[in-house]
Amino acid sequence: MKEQLIAAAIEARTAAYVPYSHFEVGAALLADGKIYSGCNIENASFGLTNCAERTAIFKAASEGVRRIEAIAVVADTEGPVSPCGACRQVIAEFADENTRIYLTNLHGNTEEWTMATLLPGYFQAKDMDKSN
Numbered sequence: 001m002k003e004q005l006i007a008a009a010i011e012a013r014t015a016a017y018v019p020y021s022h023f024e025v026g027a028a029l030l031a032d033g034k035i036y037s038g039c040n041i042e043n044a045s046f047g048l049t050n051c052a053e054r055t056a057i058f059k060a061a062s063e064g065v066r067r068i069e070a071i072a073v074v075a076d077t078e079g080p081v082s083p084c085g086a087c088r089q090v091i092a093e094f095a096d097e098n099t100r101i102y103l104t105n106l107h108g109n110t111e112e113w114t115m116a117t118l119l120p121g122y123f124q125a126k127d128m129d130k131s132n
């Protein structure tokens with residue numbers, strides 16, 4: 001499944017809309033037995049850019065997915081791609097401690113992460129409690 005997810009991320013990356021950065025990213029996740037993939041989509045108003053990870057996650061969430069089993073992210077980087085902070089937080093929303101996070105590149109340098117290492121102390125629902 002790991003290789004299948006990475007292959008799906010590489011395929012999704014080919015649709016990246018990146019006229020400004022020319023930095024193509026692909027992501028694919030496994031949830032509820034299905035693969036959802038996405039690419040980064042830039043905008044002339046740069047801040048409106050959507051990263052590949054969030055494209056894939058929002059596609060999945062909009063179809064009812066609430067837990068990600070595994071997610072792969074790929075870019076043409078020297079080492080494994082490093083997701084931005086916003087995506088790390090968005091992954092956290094639908095991940096748990098068993099979610100496998102594969103960060104890789106086109107050369108096959110793959111690292112396996114978990115949420116605990118990807119974004120320690122990420123904001124979560126319980127942080128909204130007033131009694132802690």
Ligand SMILES: O=c1ccn([C@H]2C[C@H](O)[C@@H](CO)O2)c(=O)[nH]1
Binds near residue numbers: 083
């Ligand atoms: O993990 C990442 C990091 C960056 N980007 C995109 C955003 C923008 O289109 C381009 C350069 O930041 O890469 C992603 O899609 N995912």
Ligand SMILES: [Zn+2]
Binds near residue numbers: 087
């Ligand atoms: Zn991002």
